[in-house]
Amino acid sequence: MSEESKPEEIDEDRTGQVKSPVSGIDSATDAGASLEITARSLFARRTHRKVKSELPAYLLVQCSWFMAFGLQLVLFPYLITNRLGLDGTELGLANMALSGPSVIFLLLGGVVAERASGKSLLVILHLMAALPAAGLAIVLATGNLIYGYMIIYGLAMGTVGAFMMPARDSIINEVVHRRSRVGSGVTLQQGVAFATIAQFAAQIGGLIIGGYADKLTRMPDWMGGFSVGPVPSWELLVFQAIIVALGAGFAIFLAHGRRVKTGRSGMGAAFGDIREGFHVVLGDGKLWGMTALMFGVGIFVIGSFLVVLPIINRDVYGLASDGIRDMFVTFWLGAFVSSVALSVFKNIKRQGRLLLTAQLIGSLAILIMLAKPPHWVFLTIVFIWGLAGGISIAMSRSIVQDAAPKDQLARVLSIYQLGFMAGAPFGAAIMGWLVDFFPDQPQRVAVVPALGMTILIAWMVLRTPIWNMKSVVHAR
Template identity: 35%
Template structure:
């Protein structure tokens, strides 16, 4: 083995560590707003449930631009591209800090800063997920890298939530300064990631910048690929419909539960958020260290029901510590479901259009958030928080029954997955050559 060949595995491992460190910084900084934004609306500005739901809806809508984000990510040198986006995230944080310092913070300004953050985030997420494949050493199962990346994400989110828990005691300004430092640090680390050579990125520097028309064509191709592939279509539809209740319960239900039932502030809100992230981090960390699960669809559907159990129990109004434990258990099963769905999507997506396919899947994860946030806010305003949360288990049970009866999701096994499972198509071969392999790719188990 030559000296260069001997150094290559170590270089790849170092690049992966830098990537994970950058992701930790990014999610630590970005997730602080997950506590601060609802705290600003529900606590600092003391708005009603309808306006809290409206505000959360407005900041979720721009994430639907994620399709453009995925189409833009394909063909980019991802480390430098992602680093620029992460640096741009400091701008709305600076604007929010300026409004807070001048005493001009209002519902409109808070929402505007949240909307700008969401617009940038719509381009960050598909680039980040595409980069996971690029830092995965050849021959390494993507399930393991997705689980490790998910663990880094949730560890960062837990850190951000823990820092933001002090909002009721320190005020916004010190926390916004910490957020800006973390986001800038993530940009520096990401810019130093060195992706390994592979068919999905071998010619990225040679590709010209694409027009809006070309981006729209890329988006249509991504939607076509997902719609034509049974596995991609089923998983994308499930996460889209599930997000109507799950995402709304997290971003609207929990903050209002803390305020209206437990009479708490940013600390109690952060405790529930951290409890969820502890659960997801534990489960994804465990999955990253064990042999990949073969019966992925079956595992995902069994654990999906836990969300219904959790919110049916919360509807009864238990003590706060019981609610925190219930949210922890929700996080444990949600983490497994996230890894299962992401790894199945990663394995089935063809490398050259992976960014587009992932952006469709990510958009599906967020598609229900704006509608769900608004509807849940209105339902809470009309029925009260505890009665409104009963909508969540009802919706989950309906989805579980429908997908069990009318889709083959229970039969989805683990694909033989590696970072680059398929060769690049020949130039001019068209969309047919990019169509993802169906279930004919060998399944394990």
């Protein structure tokens, strides 16, 4: 019989077992399903790692900005009061230039933060923030420092900061939400507390470094008695430019985040979005109360912080950049300590009462300055002020983040920050004028912020829901 005429044989494998003609398809299907499951598992693990890495990346972005900010806190008043030898009025006007652009651009910054990718926005803004510091470094290195350049620097940094604040502060809400979806137990209150800790720790580092500007500092004997500095101011400004630019690299590890589409277009879209944000704030007692409180803090507290304390440092205690460093480090160290303590608690029910009590204690503590106490007592007062400040910053951010609608979060945060930033330039100008009104006893000005904040806190207790509010843990 020829090979062609042989009957068709059933396919057998090498073991002699019969193989189904469809068994190959089944095997391929099983292999494909197994490959899909493996791919999904690998993708899930990769996504999990990426989400988990977002919070550390965000905290590094926070550290980058605020270490540079800490340097600025020392160098800006030092260059004006000590290097240029100017008084409270000029320092107040320069601080108006530094905080004034926020009044103009902060609301627009909130709209931009909602519509743009937060990740891309942070990269661009960190790179832009490096330019004013680098430019001022060149001016100092060439010996051409004049008051006008300080005003230009203030306007430039204030403008960048107006867009930075809502972009950076609104992202923490998304980061915590994404972490909760992969099983993290970090609450929004804890996320805000971690961000506040990173802020204060970085600021302290920047303040310490800034205190070595143009001055030799000898360490205590228990630290070895070695000396540090003097470090030229222009070199510190170069370091400020580098450290803030590093934030752009850290921001790359963040997700792009959600973008809000309001359905508006054209030139009036931004104004429509801003108007809608104001309706939300004015219609919510907690949001309106917090915005009003921040306006008072800007006038009475920040004005004193930026103007009165540096003048007291120079005229009462005869100190320069080292004194500004010690003063601000002490304040932010107190804020750091209270923020670490708050981070232990997942949820504080009476956030409003804790906030207002801390504000009242801080406001009354500065009255001790009227007695012109020794420098160590002065620093103790500043530390207490810092403890209260850390509590109020963390609690106010938590209250606003929790109360604001998530699709309007950046706009609400920009309005909340506007209350703070709008009060700051007026407070700086007023405090600068009052300090010059009492040229021999600038510490007398302490009664103004103490009285102003006490009245404001009493109004908050009686006329807003902040004192009686209870926070609720939201399931995510």
